[in-house]
Amino acid sequence: MEEMIYMAEKAGFAGAALVDTKDIPFEPGFLVCCEENLCGKYGVNYACPPDCGTPQQMAERIRAHRHALVLQTLWEIDDPMDNLKVKPAKGAHNRMERALIDRFQEKWPGGFMVGASGCNVCETCAITEGKPCRFPALKFSCMSAYCVFVRKLAERCGLEYDCGPGLVALFGMYVFD
Numbered sequence: 001m002e003e004m005i006y007m008a009e010k011a012g013f014a015g016a017a018l019v020d021t022k023d024i025p026f027e028p029g030f031l032v033c034c035e036e037n038l039c040g041k042y043g044v045n046y047a048c049p050p051d052c053g054t055p056q057q058m059a060e061r062i063r064a065h066r067h068a069l070v071l072q073t074l075w076e077i078d079d080p081m082d083n084l085k086v087k088p089a090k091g092a093h094n095r096m097e098r099a100l101i102d103r104f105q106e107k108w109p110g111g112f113m114v115g116a117s118g119c120n121v122c123e124t125c126a127i128t129e130g131k132p133c134r135f136p137a138l139k140f141s142c143m144s145a146y147c148v149f150v151r152k153l154a155e156r157c158g159l160e161y162d163c164g165p166g167l168v169a170l171f172g173m174y175v176f177d
């Protein structure tokens, strides 16, 4: 497991920590944040609520595996509500995760990715055309869709959530056995 953390740090992640999935805090009430639809993916993406499943189903999906590697990136952004800057940072975080998890899956197969934002594998999700997901193996939901209480999780893992003025921390996970 130390090797995973080493690989994550080498890949440019600011922090990485292993947790047992039974210790991941969930808050089903966070669903309202998705319903506010600030990201624009609510109801138009298979990986986002309500189509991804209920908060309970999402938590069960994670708890069906034993471990998670929490992955943190840091970005020089003054205002965490500045979507023009945060959105591309989330996209970059997800690409970093995808590349690292592709390597993880050679050694620790059977796991899945939880991103910093909802699935953006396709420019427009197939759900908007009433068609099945085009890349089910690559589809990923975000920490919010799983209703993970990210601040608590970060504290539990010894990773900083509030990194001070001018810095925004983003989080994702590789969930595996």
Ligand code: SF4
Pocket (backbone or CB within 6 Å): 045, 046, 047, 119, 120, 121, 122, 123, 124, 125, 126, 127, 132, 133, 134, 135, 136, 138, 139, 140
């Ligand atoms: S892979 Fe494409 S079709 Fe499938 S959930 Fe992601 S964006 Fe939608």
